[in-house]
Amino acid sequence: MNFCSHCAAPVRLEKPKDDNRLRYVCVACHAIHYQNPRIIVGCIPEWQNQILMCRRSIEPRHGLWTVPAGFMENGETVEQGAMRETLEEANARVDIIELFTLCSVSHINQVLLLFRAQLLDLDFYPGHESLETRLMSAEEIPWDQLAFTMIKNSLHHYFNDRKQGHFQLHRQHLP
Amino acid sequence: MNFCSHCAAPVRLEKPKDDNRLRYVCVACHAIHYQNPRIIVGCIPEWQNQILMCRRSIEPRHGLWTVPAGFMENGETVEQGAMRETLEEANARVDIIELFTLCSVSHINQVLLLFRAQLLDLDFYPGHESLETRLMSAEEIPWDQLAFTMIKNSLHHYFNDRKQGHFQLHRQHLP
Numbered sequence A, B: 001m002n003f004c005s006h007c008a009a010p011v012r013l014e015k016p017k018d019d020n021r022l023r024y025v026c027v028a029c030h031a032i033h034y035q036n037p038r039i040i041v042g043c044i045p046e047w048q049n050q051i052l053m054c055r056r057s058i059e060p061r062h063g064l065w066t067v068p069a070g071f072m073e074n075g076e077t078v079e080q081g082a083m084r085e086t087l088e089e090a091n092a093r094v095d096i097i098e099l100f101t102l103c104s105v106s107h108i109n110q111v112l113l114l115f116r117a118q119l120l121d122l123d124f125y126p127g128h129e130s131l132e133t134r135l136m137s138a139e140e141i142p143w144d145q146l147a148f149t150m151i152k153n154s155l156h157h158y159f160n161d162r163k164q165g166h167f168q169l170h171r172q173h174l175p
Helices: A078-090 A149-164 B076-088 B149-164
Strands: A011-014 A023-026 A038-047 A050-056 A068-072 A095-106 A110-119 A130-138 A171-172 B011-016 B025-026 B038-047 B050-056 B068-072 B094-105 B111-117 B130-136 B170-174
Touching: A023 B149, A038 A078, A038 A095, A038 A149, A050 A078, A068 B076, A078 A095, A078 A130, A078 A149, A078 B094, A095 A149, A095 B076, A095 B094, A095 B111, A110 A149, A149 A171, B011 B038, B038 B094, B038 B149, B050 B076, B068 B076, B076 B094, B076 B130, B111 B149, B149 B170
Parallel strands: A038 A110, A095 A171, B038 B111, B094 B170
Antiparallel strands: A011 A023, A038 A050, A038 A068, A050 A130, A095 A110, B011 B025, B038 B050, B038 B068, B050 B130, B094 B111
16 A cells, blocks of 8 residues: 555555554555455355355466355445355345354455355356356365365365264364 | 546546446546455454453544454455554564454445454453554443444354354345
8 A cells, every 4th residue: 555545645654643563654645545454254064065156267376175255345234245245156046044264364355154055956156256056065065276275274164064964164274 | 426537537437338237437538446345454463361452542433442453455464454554553472373253334335354363362452543552352332332333243243153152254234
């Protein structure tokens, strides 16, 4: 950040009154430009003993597998965001069941909220951010071709919980 | 948003390629300036049958009561954020127990994550954003002087769950 998005004057890092952190503050209009973590919402769409996976057609991690997830948008709920991402990436309709993963990825200022969800039908197909969409059982997951560590961790917990016959919320931290 | 924070040229609302939403895009350097929901982290600090409440010394809702909570900062986890807010607003030390509320407040683009937490000692006192800090039982909560609807809803669920003898995660939507 170099310039104020309100008035176009330069910004500089300084500690506002009653604050204890450096913020970008405009030298002209004194607007404070806060920067905060962003939310990734997504889901694990379930169909019997399988889940719906997507192979990415975009960077980062082109060609690798993940579950439907992406940045939460303004004006929606976390559940609506997870459902929208599932529709966009896999043209799949789901009902949200419950929150499964809450993962802080602090080095990139992201928080992942991953829900278990019920896939409602089998009429899914790749959206423009996916090369391929496929139902997979635990044995079919390509563990060495997963796109993101936070998703890999979540899927490990998921299939482990399923084996135990009891799903619970997993809180994680990826430093 | 009027100007590009990278190069100070004007921005205009347009739909980037492969996107389906209007974004602020710089007319000169073409940087896309995404805007996303922000996370509020906080906790319900427990001490026996009471919880720690704070009376706000700042706007909005000066003079009204709430639990310690505030904007999550870059570089921290959701749990660290909730503990930091509790320290800043009430000078209180807590251990996080579990997530209690996940509330999307879509009209103001916020997501609230509220944890149950164990208050570790009674050496708390008002931080500079609080006029007063006080332990309260269910009967002592000033229900008509609470600062935020999302906190009021959470505290209703909290004392109801406690009466039932079983806490669970509450997902809410405040449109």
